[in-house]
Amino acid sequence: MNDVIIERHRTGEDLTAALRRDVREGLSAPQKWLPATWFYDARGSDLFEQITALPEYYPTRAEREVLLREAPAIAAATGARTLVELGAGSSEKTRALLDALRSAGTLTGFVPQDVSASALTEAAEAIAADYPDLVVHGVVGDFTVNLGELPGTPPRVVAFLGGTIGNFPPAERATFLRSVREVLKPGEWLLLGTDLVKDPATLVAAYDDARGVTAEFNRNVLTVLNSRLGADADPADFEHVAAWDAEHEWIEMRLRARRDLVVHVPGAGLDVEFREGEHLRTEVSAKFRPDGVRAELADAGFTREHWWTDEANRFGVSLARAV
Numbered sequence: 238m239n240d241v242i243i244e245r246h247r248t249g250e251d252l253t254a255a256l257r258r259d260v261r262e263g264l265s266a267p268q269k270w271l272p273a274t275w276f277y278d279a280r281g282s283d284l285f286e287q288i289t290a291l292p293e294y295y296p297t298r299a300e301r302e303v304l305l306r307e308a309p310a311i312a313a314a315t316g317a318r319t320l321v322e323l324g325a326g327s328s329e330k331t332r333a334l335l336d337a338l339r340s341a342g343t344l345t346g347f348v349p350q351d352v353s354a355s356a357l358t359e360a361a362e363a364i365a366a367d368y369p370d371l372v373v374h375g376v377v378g379d380f381t382v383n384l385g386e387l388p389g390t391p392p393r394v395v396a397f398l399g400g401t402i403g404n405f406p407p408a409e410r411a412t413f414l415r416s417v418r419e420v421l422k423p424g425e426w427l428l429l430g431t432d433l434v435k436d437p438a439t440l441v442a443a444y445d446d447a448r449g450v451t452a453e454f455n456r457n458v459l460t461v462l463n464s465r466l467g468a469d470a471d472p473a474d475f476e477h478v479a480a481w482d483a484e485h486e487w488i489e490m491r492l493r494a495r496r497d498l499v500v501h502v503p504g505a506g507l508d509v510e511f512r513e514g515e516h517l518r519t520e521v522s523a524k525f526r527p528d529g530v531r532a533e534l535a536d537a538g539f540t541r542e543h544w545w546t547d548e549a550n551r552f553g554v555s556l557a558r559a560v
Contacts, residue, residue: 241365243358244388246378252352253465253504255379260466260505264517269509273404273490273520274352274379275458282356284454291450293442296400299552300430301330303545304398308337311394311556314542315426318345319389322396323380325349325360330398334428335368346372348389352379381413384420393425400432400552403487403523410523414537421559427539429555431525433546437481440524444479444488452477455490458519466504474498478516490520530555 256275263270276285289297304311317338322331331349338344347364351357354377361375374388380397387395395417405413417427444451456472463470475492482489494511501508511517530553531541539557546553 241358241361242372242374243354243361244374244376245354246376256461256465257505260462260502261507264502264505264507264509268518269511269516270518271458275461276454276519277353277356278457278461278464279353279355280460281454281457282353284450284457287450288446288454291446291448293446294451295439295443296430296432296552297330299547299549300398300400300554301333302547303552303554304330304333307543307545307554308333309340310543311428312337312341312343314556315392315394316341316343317392317394317426318343319348319391319393320344320346320396321348321350321387321389321393322398323350324397324399324401325351325357325375331364331396332367334394334396335364335371339368339370344371346374346389348374348376348387348393350376350378350380350387352377381416384416387420391422391425393421394428395421395426396428398428398430400430400522402429403432403525404520405523406521407523411533411536414533414539418538418559423559425559427534427555427557427559429530429534429557431530431553431555432522433551433553434486434524434526435551437483440481440488441479444490444522445477449477451479451490455492455519459492462500462502466502468500468502468504470500475517482521485521485523486525487521487523489518490522491516491518493517525553527553 357375361373365373455477459470459472462468478491478493494515496513534541534557540560541555541557543556
């Protein structure tokens, strides 16, 4: 097995500083919010892996269906020498792409990127063990900040899967897609997964499962505040809420205070008051329409060459070329 290279562009201290900034801004706002980034400590990553296997949570299965079916076409179209995966997590879905690109005879390297050093290292070592001919170069960093440091021999295909693009509000989404385009040479590729608009009952169930795993995942953001900033939030004081916003066509996950309370966050210098019933928004997850995805890619400097969905038309995967 080749040695695994792990390059660190974000330390634990960097993460704490970023969390402090977000807490000061989001928890001081009239309508409180926190970015979805802060779900993902080691426990949060494990909970999300559990979510992907739940019967209500269709996106992972739908996207995997597309990747398993279309990976050879992706390999043929891109001729990629390097596969870059943003927000890699466990990299399980990526194996279909690795297999197809390796079978096509072009792939020489895999670059997984993730904000969690432990999750990234574990995934990178597992890939290196199963694909000993690949150079595995992991990057610990934030894909909204550290894109310019991504290594890899062109032509590259950057995979941003799982519908994670929906966690960005529209303006931030446009900025992010442009930043991806800026690090790619003309003719390189973006493989983008997008969850599609569908009936609200199916959408809400995917974020409010019967077993309560998503509720535990949602409340984990409070555990992160406690561990990193010395907060005294009691997750039991907050109720999980998932709601469909038809105007914006996104799911919102929120935490609703069960009683009047104050959360002390000494690491951010804040005492945060919650009224009974007050909401803290922890995630938006936008859902997309095919023409809208194509337009957003075009605005960012990409031409969408291929569009695939699963058989039930629940989830879309775009292969877009940098122009």
